[in-house]
Amino acid sequence: xxxxxxxxxxxxxxxxxxxxxxxxxxxxxxxxxxxxxxxxxxxxxxxxxxxxxxxxxxxxxxxxxxxxxxxxxxxxxxxxxxxxxxxxxxxxxxxxxxxxxxxxxxxxxxxxxxxxxxxxxxxxxxxxxxxxxxxxxxxxxxxxxxxxxxxxxxxxxxxxxxxxxxxxxxxxxxxxxxxxxxxxxxxxxxxxxxxxxxxxxxxxxxxxxxxxxxxxxxxxxxxxxxxxxxxxxxxxxxxxxxxxxxxxxxxxxxxxxxxxxxxxxxxxxxxxxxxxxxxxxxxxxxxxxxxxxxxxxxxxxxxxx
Amino acid sequence: xxxxxxxxxxxxxxxxxxxxxxxxxxxxxxxxxxxxxxxxxxxxxxxxxxxxxxxxxxxxxxxxxxxxxxxxxxxxxxxxxxxxxxxxxxxxxxxxxxxxxxxxxxxxxxxxxxxxxxxxxxxxxxxxxxxxxxxxxxxxxxx
Numbered sequence: 007x008x009x010x011x012x013x014x015x016x017x018x019x020x021x022x023x024x025x026x027x028x029x030x031x032x033x034x035x036x037x038x039x040x041x042x043x044x045x046x047x048x049x050x051x052x053x054x055x056x057x058x059x060x061x062x063x064x065x066x067x068x069x070x071x072x073x074x075x076x077x078x079x080x081x082x083x084x085x086x087x088x089x090x091x092x093x094x095x096x097x098x099x100x101x102x103x104x105x106x107x108x109x110x111x112x113x114x115x116x117x118x119x120x121x122x123x124x125x126x127x128x129x130x131x132x133x134x135x136x137x138x139x140x141x142x143x144x145x146x147x148x149x150x151x152x153x154x155x156x157x158x159x160x161x162x163x164x165x166x167x168x169x170x171x172x173x174x175x176x177x178x179x180x181x182x183x184x185x186x187x188x189x190x191x192x193x194x195x196x197x198x199x200x201x202x203x204x205x206x207x208x209x210x211x212x213x214x215x216x217x218x219x220x221x222x223x224x225x226x227x228x229x230x231x232x233x234x235x236x237x238x239x240x241x242x243x244x245x246x247x248x249x250x251x252x253x254x255x256x257x258x259x260x261x262x263x264x265x266x267x268x269x270x271x272x273x274x275x276x277x278x279x280x281x282x283x284x285x286x287x288x289x290x291x292x293x294x295x296x297x298x299x300x301x302x303x304x305x306x307x308x309x310x311x
Numbered sequence: 312x313x314x315x316x317x318x319x320x321x322x323x324x325x326x327x328x329x330x331x332x333x334x335x336x337x338x339x340x341x342x343x344x345x346x347x348x349x350x351x352x353x354x355x356x357x358x359x360x361x362x363x364x365x366x367x368x369x370x371x372x373x374x375x376x377x378x379x380x381x382x383x384x385x386x387x388x389x390x391x392x393x394x395x396x397x398x399x400x401x402x403x404x405x406x407x408x409x410x411x412x413x414x415x416x417x418x419x420x421x422x423x424x425x426x427x428x429x430x431x432x433x434x435x436x437x438x439x440x441x442x443x444x445x446x447x448x449x450x451x452x453x454x
Contacts, residue, residue, distance in 0.1 A: 190445075193447040196447075197409050198379060200402060201404035201407060201449075202404050311380075
């Protein structure tokens, strides 16, 4: 008993105190983007406690926060959002958090490409400009954009926790070096494909940013949303394009029903090149950002060669 | 040339049948050649004769130029400029060439790759490195 009081108890109390101190010191972060969840975990490391509310493989266009998600968001010091109007449920998050936590729509500080709003989708229609265009929210399909996002997240963490600035800067440098190497690899891999063969037919218009970085032309089966079906006229035009451009393969996306894509392959003779991760991280290769990019680029290049 | 007319007719039929097999082979071979020639002719028209010139401010330097996943030109040069002729597919969208070069001395070095197609003006890109360079360079003819 003496040993228990004199030796074990102080150790137990000490360990508990250390754990409490660590828990108090870590920043609670809620992330509504699978890619930003990875970024903040890499940059924040042991200084952050991240709740990834949109899970890998979940379609962010269709995601709706659960009461439990909103509770976690309300507890967070920082809420990370994809931005570019992707989070249609933003008002719910703001009501739940009482605007206590700092919300950072990372994508809003990144370069924007425009895309045609889906006229069948009321939300997109409401956000469209006079030319019927909206911001393309799929910025994460550009590695260069994720590099910029890493810097934005790093600066946000430093603002909230300036004492650990050196760690955030060091972690961000390490992650940025990996992203730069990934971008170089992607450029070399894409260079294997002649520029006149860089025609990307996908089942959802999500790869504009990738196309801009690596010189692809996009032929999308659908518009911005995964919730709507393409019109017969659009499918017929696409079939003509695929035939005239002699496109060898078309690509599906992990979160979509591939029915329409399969119909198009039957009409055109193009093969299904594979499944791409369009809307963020997913199961299998796409569990990490690097794995996702390597999978997408390799699948596209190897199928179109 | 004696014998019955029936026998002679029979011999003629046998001779014709014997010729049938080689004739068929010859005919089908000719069509096979035609199919092979067609894509070759197409690819020749699509390819452009291009002069490649590589300049490095540090010598000697090793280099490799890759296009479409294949090595187009590689070697080592003791002079600041190396050159060769190549046939490249040059679509209107442009061409991506991967330039890898390295040298022994640790020194800021500029490496320039120039492309001189027969039918258009020279295009050149310069990249910098301390011991090596490795980059994808895009060249597009002016429209």
